[in-house]
Amino acid sequence: MSREFFATRTVTEALAGFSPALRTPTQTVALAEALGRVPTCDVIAPGPLPGFARSTVDGYAVRAADTYGASEGLPCYLDVVGAVRMGRQPDVTVTAGAAVEMPTGGVLPAGADAVVMVEYTNETMPGTVEVLRPIAPGGGVVHADDDVTAGTVLIPAGRPLRAVDLGMLAAAGVTKLLAHARPRVAILSTGDEVVPPATATLRPGQVRDAIAPALAGLVVEAGGWPVPCGIVPDDPAALRCALQLALAQSDLVVVSAGSSVGTRDATADAVASLGKPGIFCHGLAIKPGKPTLLAECDGVPVIGLPGNPLSALVVFRLVGVPLVWRLAGCATPPPEPSVIASLTRDVPSEAGRRDVVQVQLDGGQAEPLFGASALLSVLTRADGYLVVAEPATGLDAGADVSVTLYR
């Protein structure tokens, strides 16, 4: 009845071995749109930062040597010869015995090599300041290249840009950069029983397409661009045609395989006929999610997901999300939040299979949620999931487990 599972792989094998060479093309991205984007090459600092010797405190620019030996009991006295204004080149020079008023962030005037904090001074009479503590050369100052040296790597390639990276790029005047295009992920649902979510009234036996909107959400979270490709009936010719269209306009094709075994084989047949090297595996040693197809059509990866929403979403999170990141040039996806919790009851498993168990958390306790893999509510009720690794035959109640948290 079915040829499924003729080539089952473990999740580890799939993550390591199923690695289409495709990376999305390079495009120029404006700073305001760059959050989460992956630079294609190191961004090099065009100049030093801050670019000038700068005060880190409010106080007085001085020659450090003039302050040696100063104390509360025996302050040194300096002539205040001027004041530095923010954002301006100082128009005064600090000579021996002189001091210049400095705001935090101001340009260190010529002749000065330190800035004494205002807290350690007293301007007792106009034009004269008492310095109550000695300061070493360089004190209260950042030098022109203390933050960044010209020509060094400002932002590394391959790491999704963080909010603070945008700040660093802005500081360096880099307002656009080269980044991988967001991976376009075609999402195709199949099944005679599947109808669009907007269908108000269902005929008996019909179900609304839950998988496509949830996949689109996971794709967005992974920095991809969902390309909705609609619903295809259980008809091999229609599926082949829809796959061909999807392959032509995307960097990854995801097919949720309806519920029928026939559809899975039809997907495998279509993929095999549409490009090389074809099927990588047709069955994954994971629960839920065993009936998973991984394939490649002339460089474009194809993931055939189980028809059950729970299984489909578990597999896409574990196998599809890292692939979306890799297509965008990011080898290591950003970390997920997790927490250690105590398992409330035994979780059975089979050696050689990765089990993904949804859990609810309650004050440090992880309660496994069991239920048919057709039930989407198992996922919406879960706070996160735990993984039973391939070698294990289960987990015991009371064990400390790492729970990956949903955000």
Added chain:
Amino acid sequence: MSREFFATRTVTEALAGFSPALRTPTQTVALAEALGRVPTCDVIAPGPLPGFARSTVDGYAVRAADTYGASEGLPCYLDVVGAVRMGRQPDVTVTAGAAVEMPTGGVLPAGADAVVMVEYTNETMPGTVEVLRPIAPGGGVVHADDDVTAGTVLIPAGRPLRAVDLGMLAAAGVTKLLAHARPRVAILSTGDEVVPPATATLRPGQVRDAIAPALAGLVVEAGGWPVPCGIVPDDPAALRCALQLALAQSDLVVVSAGSSVGTRDATADAVASLGKPGIFCHGLAIKPGKPTLLAECDGVPVIGLPGNPLSALVVFRLVGVPLVWRLAGCATPPPEPSVIASLTRDVPSEAGRRDVVQVQLDGGQAEPLFGASALLSVLTRADGYLVVAEPATGLDAGADVSVTLYR
């Protein structure tokens, strides 16, 4: 010289006590735009799910009682009286001694109360199936309301929508819902020395605005909508005017206070004059980030950040991000990823102050990154940060610390 720190608070006091009542208004959001949005009220299931009794396996719909006693050695024989097609109401009834072919997900025909997996059957001659194992009533079936009961809470209010929630809403036919508007966060930079990031050549003493683009990124990550309000010079009248404009068009105003102490006081004065109840605190027991202003103008919260990028971004992450979530109706921000690592050297701190220390991770070791708070590179080089809580006077080398990871 300055009135700063006249009302210093701890971070805990600020998070608990600084809680403007404002929540963003309710708006109707389409499913495709709903990821991360916060529902304003519980979404109630309009009907049961899956909505009909459904097979969870490929096999044969039967009366369970007909299979009692069946075994490999002594199978029971049933007449195959028809087949159920996906997405269709069955046109056959299962009477005693009868069976109907079932695909996974098909509608259970009238008269049947279980579905035997195809693996436990043999169709030895056309029209007759051998059943090799007994099945209990309900076996291989999910009932019409096993996933969701009509009238129950499908998705709770106040929790940002996850990808899987979108799937559940789609399954229930809920293609739009009521959610809080994204908080509009006005971002205002101040300082005579600050110029736009696109400024190609700087005059001596000028710096490009690094804080505003980084804040915009943090606001987006927190589900907010950054409203860039430009750069204001160190002039109280101009600042008051810009603040007034920002207050009128946003749910939260963030001012990065330039580097001058005077600006901080000017911000405080302007806020106090523009609305009630005015200033909550003017100084936060945190390092870096002490010169932080928290205030409220007729319901709209205002955060005055230090002028140093590192300090400003640390404070906004710890105090501003939870506030953005709260404005959108989410009391508990989504969890952040973290990891336990061993500290490579002593980290000094002062009791009563929360210290936020940037760290680099290397194989389970957390290396603290020290450096002036003016240095943005401390943040871009960091993999995450650790927190030294208020009661502690420091952390010892070798201690296990929790590092919150940047994504």
